[in-house]
Amino acid sequence: MNLFPLWNSLRIALISTVVVFFLGLFFAYYIAKLPRVLKGILDVILTLPLVLPPTVVGYLVLRLVGPRRVLGKFFLAAFGFTIPMTWWSAIIVTVVVIFPLMYRTARGAFESFDNTLMYSGQTLGLSNSFIFWRIRLPYCRQGILAGTVLAFARALGEYGATSMIAGYIPGHTATISTTVYALWKNNQDAEALKWVLVNIAISAVVLLAVNLLEKREKQKGVKA
Amino acid sequence: MALSVDIKKRLGNFELDVQFETAEGMLAILGASGCGKSMTLKCIAGIETPDEGRIVLDDVVLFDSEKHINLKPQKRKVGYLFQQYALFPNMTALQNIMCGVREGSKEEKRQKALEIIDRLHLNGCEDKKPSMLSGGQQQRCALARILVNEPQVLLLDEPFSALDAHLRFHTERQVENIIKDFGKTVLFVSHDRDEVFRLTDQIAVMEDGHFKAIGEKHAVFLDPSTMGGAILTGCKNISDAHVVGPNRVYAEDWDVELAVGEIPEDFRGIGIRMHDVHIVDGETSVTYEKENAFHCKVLGEIENPFSYSVMLRPDGKNGDRYILIDLEKPVWNQMRKEYLDVCLPKDKILLLK
Numbered sequence: 001m002n003l004f005p006l007w008n009s010l011r012i013a014l015i016s017t018v019v020v021f022f023l024g025l026f027f028a029y030y031i032a033k034l035p036r037v038l039k040g041i042l043d044v045i046l047t048l049p050l051v052l053p054p055t056v057v058g059y060l061v062l063r064l065v066g067p068r069r070v071l072g073k074f075f076l077a078a079f080g081f082t083i084p085m086t087w088w089s090a091i092i093v094t095v096v097v098i099f100p101l102m103y104r105t106a107r108g109a110f111e112s113f114d115n116t117l118m119y120s121g122q123t124l125g126l127s128n129s130f131i132f133w134r135i136r137l138p139y140c141r142q143g144i145l146a147g148t149v150l151a152f153a154r155a156l157g158e159y160g161a162t163s164m165i166a167g168y169i170p171g172h173t174a175t176i177s178t179t180v181y182a183l184w185k186n187n188q189d190a191e192a193l194k195w196v197l198v199n200i201a202i203s204a205v206v207l208l209a210v211n212l213l214e215k216r217e218k219q220k221g222v223k224a
Numbered sequence: 225m226a227l228s229v230d231i232k233k234r235l236g237n238f239e240l241d242v243q244f245e246t247a248e249g250m251l252a253i254l255g256a257s258g259c260g261k262s263m264t265l266k267c268i269a270g271i272e273t274p275d276e277g278r279i280v281l282d283d284v285v286l287f288d289s290e291k292h293i294n295l296k297p298q299k300r301k302v303g304y305l306f307q308q309y310a311l312f313p314n315m316t317a318l319q320n321i322m323c324g325v326r327e328g329s330k331e332e333k334r335q336k337a338l339e340i341i342d343r344l345h346l347n348g349c350e351d352k353k354p355s356m357l358s359g360g361q362q363q364r365c366a367l368a369r370i371l372v373n374e375p376q377v378l379l380l381d382e383p384f385s386a387l388d389a390h391l392r393f394h395t396e397r398q399v400e401n402i403i404k405d406f407g408k409t410v411l412f413v414s415h416d417r418d419e420v421f422r423l424t425d426q427i428a429v430m431e432d433g434h435f436k437a438i439g440e441k442h443a444v445f446l447d448p449s450t451m452g453g454a455i456l457t458g459c460k461n462i463s464d465a466h467v468v469g470p471n472r473v474y475a476e477d478w479d480v481e482l483a484v485g486e487i488p489e490d491f492r493g494i495g496i497r498m499h500d501v502h503i504v505d506g507e508t509s510v511t512y513e514k515e516n517a518f519h520c521k522v523l524g525e526i527e528n529p530f531s532y533s534v535m536l537r538p539d540g541k542n543g544d545r546y547i548l549i550d551l552e553k554p555v556w557n558q559m560r561k562e563y564l565d566v567c568l569p570k571d572k573i574l575l576l577k
Binding site: 114116117119120121122124125126127135138 | 266269270271296297298299300302303304306308310312313314323324326369370373
C-alpha cells in the first residue's frame with residue numbers, strides 16, 4: 001500500500017490547521033471590537049464557507065488563482081508557476097473551508113472571557129499581548145482547543161474543494177479522501193476500503209484525544 | 225499626594241458628573257448600586273473613558289479631554305481592587321503576585337512577591353490556584369498583587385461584598401491595617417453604610433451619577449442633606465414635605481405638621497432616624513416635649529434579632545407611610561400597647577433636599 005495519500009492528507013490538514021488557528025484567533029479577537037453593523041457583515045462573510053458546498057468554495061478559489069485569473073496571472077508572471085494541481089493548493093481551499101469552525105468557536109470562547117481580568121491586567125501594567133497569550137488564551141483554552149481539533153478533523157475529511165483545485169494525481173496531490181473516490185471509481189473496492197478504515201481510525205483517535213483532554217481538564221478543575 | 229477628578233460621562237439616560245479632590249487618606253463613596261460609583265473608579269483607572277473633563281494624580285495628568293490626553297491604564301499607576309478580585313485563574317497565587325511586579329528579573333520579581341506574601345500572611349498559599357484559596361486569602365492575594373505594583377492611588381470597589389458576613393468584620397480590620405501602611409490616597413466604594421463609617425473619615429454620598437454630599441463622616445451622617453443621602457446613611461423614616469410657615473413643614477407621607485429648624489433651599493422632605501424618635505409617656509419617657517408630639521396608633525411590630533421595630537401612625541391621620549421606632553426587646557415586651565405617645569424632636573429632624 002502506497003502511503004503517500006496518508007502523508008499528504010496529514011501535512012495538508014496540519015498546515016491548514018496551524019494557519020487557521022492564528023487566523024481564527026486574530027479575526028475572533030478583533031472583530032469582537034468592531035462596530036455592530038460592520039461586525040454583522042463580516043461575521044456573515046467569514047461564516048459563509050461553513051454552509052456553502054465545498055465545490056462552491058473550490059470554484060470561487062479557482063476563479064481567483066486559476067492561471068488566467070488575477071492572482072494566478074500574477075503568480076505565473078512573477079514566479080513562473082501555476083497554483084492549481086499542486087499538493088499545497090489544497091491548503092488554500094482547506095483553510096477557507098475550515099476557517100469558520102475555528103473562528104466561531106474562538107469567538108464564542110472569547111465572549112465568555114471575564115473582562116475584569118483584562119482590566120486588572122492593564123491596571124497592573126501588563127502589556128496587551130501578555131494579557132492575550134497568558135491570560136485570555138489559557139482562560140478560553142477549552143473552546144479554542146475544541147475549535148482547533150474540529151478544524152483539523154474537518155481538514156482531514158475535506159474532499160470537494162480539494163479535488164477541484166488539486167485534482168487527483170497519485171503520488172502528487174492524492175489525499176485520503178480523493179484516493180477513496182478514485183479507487184472506488186476504478187472498482188478497486190478492497191483498496192478503497194483500506195483507506196476508508198484508515199480515515200475512520202484517524203478521526204476516531206482525534207475525537208478520543210479531545211474527550212480525554214476534556215476529562216483531564218475537568219478533573220483538574222475539581223481539584224483546583 | 226493628591227487626586228483631582230472632574231469628569232462627565234453619558235450612558236443612555238444616565239449621566240455621570242463628579243468633581244472632587246482628595247489628598248492622602250481614604251475617601252469613601254457611598255452609593256446605591258447603579259449610581260455610578262464603580263464607573264467613577266473605572267474612569268480614574270482608564271478602563272472607561274469620560275466624555276469630558278480632567279483627572280490629575282500627583283501632578284500627572286491622566287486624562288484631559290481638552291488637551292486630548294488619555295493615558296493607558298498601564299501607565300496610570302492606579303491600583304484597582306475588583307469586587308471579585310480578578311485573580312488570574314490559570315496562575316498560582318505567587319505567579320499572580322509576580323505579575324504585579326513591574327520591573328526586575330524573574331528572580332527579583334519572585335523575591336518581591338515572596339516578601340509581600342510574608343507581610344500579608346499568605347504563606348503556604350504560594351503554589352495554590354486562586355480557586356483553592358479562601359475568600360479572605362483571595363482578597364489579600366489581590367491586594368498583594370496591587371501593592372507590589374506600587375500604585376499612587378488605591379481604588380477599592382466593594383471589596384467586602386464577596387465575603388461571607390461573618391468573615392467581613394475580621395477581614396475589614398486586616399484591610400484597614402494594610403491600607404494604613406499604604407499611606408497614600410485610597411478611594412473606597414461601597415453601598416454599606418456601616419462598613420463605610422467604620423473604615424473611613426471622609427465620605428461622599430453619591431446618587432444618580434452626582435455627589436450629593438461630601439465631608440467628614442460624622443457631619444455627613446448627622447446631616448446627609450439629601451433624601452438619597454438619608455436613605456444611604458440608614459435613615460428609615462423619610463417623608464416628602466413642603467413648607468407651610470416659618471419653621472413649619474407639612475410631612476405628606478405622615479399627614480402631620482412639624483416644627484423644624486432652619487429650612488434650606490430646594491427643600492423636598494424630612495427624615496428622622498428610628499432611635500431619635502422618643503417615647504414621651506410611661507416609664508421609658510426620656511423627655512417630655514409638647515412640640516412635635518403625637519398620640520400614635522401601633523400598626524404592627526417587626527421582630528429583629530435584638531429589638532422590635534414598631535410601626536406607628538399619628539391617630540386620626542391618613543399618611544401613606546408609618547413612622548418606625550426601634551425598641552429593645554425587654555422594653556417593648558413590657559409595655560406593648562395599642563397606642564404610644566411619641567415625639568419627633570425638632571433638632572433631630574433632618575431637612576432634606
